[in-house]
Amino acid sequence: MRKRRHAVALALLLVACLLPLAGCKPEKLVSRSQEVEIGKESAREIERRYPVNKDPDLNATVDQIGQALAACSDRTDIEYTFKILDLKEVNAVSLPGGWIYVYKGLIDETKDKPDELSGVIAHEIGHIAARHHADMIGRQTYAALLVGTLTKGDVRNLASIFANLTLLRWSRKHEYEADRLGVKYMYRCGRWDPQGLIDFFNLLMEKQKDEPSRFEQMFRTHPVTSERIKRAQKYLDDLEAGTVQP
Ligand SMILES: [Zn+2]
Numbered sequence: 001m002r003k004r005r006h007a008v009a010l011a012l013l014l015v016a017c018l019l020p021l022a023g024c025k026p027e028k029l030v031s032r033s034q035e036v037e038i039g040k041e042s043a044r045e046i047e048r049r050y051p052v053n054k055d056p057d058l059n060a061t062v063d064q065i066g067q068a069l070a071a072c073s074d075r076t077d078i079e080y081t082f083k084i085l086d087l088k089e090v091n092a093v094s095l096p097g098g099w100i101y102v103y104k105g106l107i108d109e110t111k112d113k114p115d116e117l118s119g120v121i122a123h124e125i126g127h128i129a130a131r132h133h134a135d136m137i138g139r140q141t142y143a144a145l146l147v148g149t150l151t152k153g154d155v156r157n158l159a160s161i162f163a164n165l166t167l168l169r170w171s172r173k174h175e176y177e178a179d180r181l182g183v184k185y186m187y188r189c190g191r192w193d194p195q196g197l198i199d200f201f202n203l204l205m206e207k208q209k210d211e212p213s214r215f216e217q218m219f220r221t222h223p224v225t226s227e228r229i230k231r232a233q234k235y236l237d238d239l240e241a242g243t244v245q246p
Contacts (some may be wrong), residue, residue: 012180025069027131027135032077032097034150035134039097041159043081046101049163052219053084053104062102062121065114065192068096069097070177072189075129077134082121090204091217094124096133104215109203116203119182123197123222130131132174133162162217175222179232194236201229 001070053059059082066082078098088105095101101120110117127133139160141150150158162168179197186194204224208215220226238244 021088022054022227025135027134029133029138029141030134031133035131035137036078037096037150037159038137038155038162039099039133042162043099045159046085046164046165048083049084050165051086055084058084058107062107064119065118066100066121066125068186068189068191069118069125072185073125073129074204075125075131078128080125080128083151086131088214089217090215091098091165091221092120092124093165093168093221094127096137098128100124100128103217104174108219110200113196113199115186115193116200117196118186118192119194119197119200120239121180122182122194123190124182125185127174129181129185130174130177132178135174135229136161141218165221172223172224172225172228175228176231178222179228180235183232183236183239184246187236194239198229198232201232205229 045071062084063082066080070076080098080100082102084099084107085101085103088108089103090105090109092100092106102117102121106120107117110120111211117120140161141154141158170219182197183194186192186197201224204215204218205226208219239246
């Protein structure tokens with residue numbers, strides 16, 4: 001009975017998504033367990049393709065920052081996993097269902113600047129909390145989801161999209177929202193200065209000119225623009241002035 005109600009709700013959503021009606025939210029087509037299933041498969045794929053850093057101290061630092069920020073987020077219905085990839089580029093990525101990979105290049109770049117490293121991790125948590133991956137999945141798989149469950153082949157295909165770190169690219173709308181949430185979670189936690197995220201963006205804009213290859217992936221995955229910096233700064237100023245609620 002519950003299954004049938006779910007199928008009817010999915011069918012209605014699908015109709016709303018196919019017709020130019022208001023109220024189509026592709027992420028609603030994807031359940032939490034589907035998201036976790038795809039995330040788990042993507043994580044497996046990433047760890048097959050890319051080297052995972054095993055330094056216990058470094059991993060503990062990233063995990064502590066990540067778990068603390070995740071606890072201050074709007075999404076605590078999933079488990080979060082934080083790992084480091086031994087890649088020299090400056091970047092971080094998130095997968096559906098709670099996996100976040102920080103590149104070693106980002107850790108080196110933000111050495112002794114914990115507010116900046118925490119800012120990037122908070123931004124990635126923002127993508128997961130706002131269910132941006134589910135939005136991406138929902139847009140690609142309306143038909144499969146309507147039928148009920150995703151096949152193993154669907155899960156593998158979707159997982160390989162997220163596991164291809166050189167192709168992943170968020171939209172401007174996703175980026176604005178992840179920035180706002182990242183700043184909000186840092187502000188709520190009170191352990192790191194949210195200005196760190198904005199300082200990091202400014203540093204990226206500066207450094208990209210000298211070493212474009214190290215920053216290329218970051219600019220492709222999470223396009224940094226002066227408009228993003230302006231919006232994030234405005235949101236933080238509003239939070240500090242008390243004109244918006246954290
Ligand atoms: Zn992003």
